[in-house]
Amino acid sequence: MIKILILAGGYSKEREISIKTAKSVFNELNNDKNYNIKVTNPDGQFVKVLRKFKPNAVLNLLHGRYGEDGYIQAILESEKVKYTHSGVLSSSLAIDKELSKKIFIKNNILTPKYLKYTYRDNKNKLKLINNLKKKIGFPLVIKPLNEGSSVNVFICNRYNFFKTLRKLIDYGEVLIEKYIPGREIQVAILADEVLGAIELKPTRKFYDYEAKYNPKARTEHIIPVRLSKNKYQELIKIALKAHKILKCRGVTRSDFRYYKNSFYLLETNTQPGMTSLSLVPEIAKFNNITFKNLIKKILKDASINK
Ligand SMILES: Nc1ncnc2c1ncn2[C@@H]1O[C@H](COP(=O)(O)OP(=O)(O)O)[C@@H](O)[C@H]1O
Ligand SMILES: [Mg+2]
The missing domain is CATH 3.30.470.20 (ATP-grasp fold, B domain)
Known part of the structure; x- marks a missing residue:
């Protein structure tokens, strides 16, 4: 019997998708007698759950922050448990x-030309527009540095640029990329x-x-x-x-x-x-x-x- 611990849920904006994924995977594997499947949403008790269940491998079905960025992978490494998908360094990068x-x-x-934009460092609007016109050109794409599922990805032109930029202010910094048709x-x-x-x-x-x-x-x-x-x-x-x-x-x-x-x-x-x-x-x-x-x-x- 192979013991598999499925990680699902998590804290990112893709939480619901991860849970949906876990459901389909659970349905596939659970009717197979070779597997003993447990699904867990890794929270503060995660290490305890891991040590108690002692899986042969962890099936990581998380997305986004903590699940896709090296955090959960680091915990799994330190617990010396086998896990699916990329390791700590690759995930973080x-x-x-x-x-x-x-x-x-x-x-x-080849990747679209880009600038990283930090909200607190950039006060001069005209300078920014000129810089963007020179280095990237409109239309362009504004997106978070580490989100997924197209969450908060916007295509904009010169005229709605600042309005769009303001929508992502809570991230502190964003990627401004050339729009590739x-x-x-x-x-x-x-x-x-x-x-x-x-x-x-x-x-x-x-x-x-x-x-x-x-x-x-x-x-x-x-x-x-x-x-x-x-x-x-x-x-x-x-x-x-x-x-x-x-x-x-x-x-x-x-x-x-x-x-x-x-x-x-x-x-x-x-x-x-x-x-x-x-x-x-x-x-x-x-x-x-x-x-x-x-x-x-x-x-x-x-x-x-x-
Ligand atoms: N530079 C770009 N030019 C054209 N479309 C883009 C560009 N960047 C993102 N998009 C569109 O937005 C979608 C999501 O962007 P992506 O960079 O893949 O972020 P996510 O991690 O949210 O999937 C892409 O699949 C594409 O349709
Ligand atoms: Mg994508």
Whole structure:
């Protein structure tokens, strides 16, 4: 009997999604006699729960702060327990959109031009606008440095720029990025191998929270992606490179914009959505890997590598 402790919930804005994911995974594994599954929302009692249950592996289904940024991974390391997905360092780097972009640039991976904006240091509006016009150009995207699910990601032009910027003031600092028109393509990697890619065609202005999670938003999922063989090879090579330079483990999903023959990497997600309707499971399914087998592969990877 393999004891698996599923981590779900957490404290980020993606809490509900994580709980939904845990439910689908629990349903898949719980009717399998080989598994003894327990689901927990890691809180102050987490270490106690961990020591009592003594899992063979922890299946991390958390997203965002504390679950995807190296915090929970550090606790799991110190408890010497095997766990799925990326480790402490990769998680901390990948969740930070500024640091990961710096690493991408250093490694010749194309990513949209950007500026980090700190609210308390920037008082001169005219100077900021001129700087943005010179370095980035409008329209542009304002986004938090370490959020997910398109939460608080805004596209804006010169005229609604300050109004939009004010919406994110509580973050203290944000990323201001060049808006890349074109297509939205995402690539899944599992255990250092390419699982596949998918294109998303939102009916909304962009691939925002609604487009991601509300079926009524009717985002079109295109798989296989419509790219020439050469372009597809180029794309998956970049995704694999990003996964490797960030030293990720298990599953990652890299988000790209494709414009004028170039792929722009927005981010690499170390805890990508894993509800049975999420993109990584969809890509896996297209490759004849059932949701259950995908989870099994993720668990296997956790045991092999640690
Ligand atoms: N620079 C950009 N140009 C065009 N669209 C963008 C840009 N940045 C973000 N977006 C849109 O917003 C979505 C979410 O942005 P992303 O950087 O992936 O953050 P999150 O962690 O919230 O997924 C993207 O999938 C894309 O549709
Ligand atoms: Mg994204």
